[in-house]
Amino acid sequence: MDGELYNQIILETLIPESLPGVSLFMKHGTNYTLYKGPDLPFTERDKQRLTNGQVEYLFVFSSEISNYNLYVESNLSELLENEDFSLGKRQEILCQASVSYVQEIFDAPAMNIKANLDRCKSLIKHILSDHFSPHQLMSTLGSLVSHNSYTYVHSVQVSSYMTALYKLRNTEDEILMDVGIGGLFHDYGKIYVPQMILDKPDKLTCSEFEQIKGHPNLGHDALDQLGILNPIALDIVRNHHEKLCGSGYPDGLTEISSYAKIASIADVYSALTTNRSYRQALTKDVALDIMSDQMKGSFDTYYLSMFSAMLN
Numbered sequence: 001m002d003g004e005l006y007n008q009i010i011l012e013t014l015i016p017e018s019l020p021g022v023s024l025f026m027k028h029g030t031n032y033t034l035y036k037g038p039d040l041p042f043t044e045r046d047k048q049r050l051t052n053g054q055v056e057y058l059f060v061f062s063s064e065i066s067n068y069n070l071y072v073e074s075n076l077s078e079l080l081e082n083e084d085f086s087l088g089k090r091q092e093i094l095c096q097a098s099v100s101y102v103q104e105i106f107d108a109p110a111m112n113i114k115a116n117l118d119r120c121k122s123l124i125k126h127i128l129s130d131h132f133s134p135h136q137l138m139s140t141l142g143s144l145v146s147h148n149s150y151t152y153v154h155s156v157q158v159s160s161y162m163t164a165l166y167k168l169r170n171t172e173d174e175i176l177m178d179v180g181i182g183g184l185f186h187d188y189g190k191i192y193v194p195q196m197i198l199d200k201p202d203k204l205t206c207s208e209f210e211q212i213k214g215h216p217n218l219g220h221d222a223l224d225q226l227g228i229l230n231p232i233a234l235d236i237v238r239n240h241h242e243k244l245c246g247s248g249y250p251d252g253l254t255e256i257s258s259y260a261k262i263a264s265i266a267d268v269y270s271a272l273t274t275n276r277s278y279r280q281a282l283t284k285d286v287a288l289d290i291m292s293d294q295m296k297g298s299f300d301t302y303y304l305s306m307f308s309a310m311l312n
């Protein structure tokens with residue numbers, strides 16, 4: 001069966017003697033076999049048996065992933081504070097939960113976004129927790145990128161980089177939250193751009209590039225209409241592709257807010273350091289060199305040096 005029908009889940013997210021409410025599958029080679037149906041609880045014995053068999057991951061139907069997300073979400077604090085798990089494992093759980101959330105939110109009908117906003121806020125609180133450093137989160141997130149998940153992983157990365165930088169600047173919690181939400185939704189407008197164009201490995205035609213260039217405005221207008229984001233988050237959504245030299249889009253601004261300036265740095269850095277189907281991820285140093293040399297004039301040098309210092 002096609003692997004795209006299944007989502008990989010981390011064994012430790014299943015709490016013994018609880019009811020995940022989804023069918024759990026095991027993968028053998030390229031085949032998936034049912035381990036447990038949705039009506040049966042996951043038991044301590046299951047956990048022992050799977051752990052003894054060195055099983056680290058199970059699989060759930062992609063169509064059931066939102067039930068699983070809700071299950072993880074209701075246990076997330078408990079999972080992230082469980083010191084029986086290594087920090088690396090807790091980090092992996094947080095990253096996987098974050099990417100799944102964002103995927104669900106981007107794929108959900110727009111009217112559901114309002115209900116999902118509180119979920120995003122609680123996610124950002126976990127990301128901002130002192131347990132995790134942005135370095136560690138980013139390397140874990142990077143390993144989750146697959147063809148289908150790039151936009152979701154990228155959104156979580158941009159949000160995490162931005163909030164980490166603002167946190168270093170001792171920004172008050174309310175603004176940190178707005179920045180985090182702006183980062184998570186910055187590319188929301190891409191839901192209106194055909195996937196074929198977003199993934200195209202070759203040079204884009206003028207009309208394709210025009211369609212890509214529409215995403216900041218489309219995202220901004222859709223989210224503005226829903227009335228759920230405040231001005232800081234909307235500014236990030238609309239202006240994250242503006243460049244200081246005025247050659248950015250959608251408006252070619254030269255006066256850009258600090259939020260949008262930092263968003264554009266986080267955005268480009270995340271894109272350069274992530275594997276894509278058409279090119280390998282660049283290392284941190286190479287990406288930062290390109291941003292300060294070849295892309296000179298695009299970014300605010302003060303914030304770019306602050307960003308590099310945070311990563312070093």
Ligand SMILES: [Fe+2]
Nearest residue numbers: 186187240241
């Ligand atoms: Fe964008």
Ligand SMILES: [Fe+2]
Nearest residue numbers: 154186187267
């Ligand atoms: Fe982006």
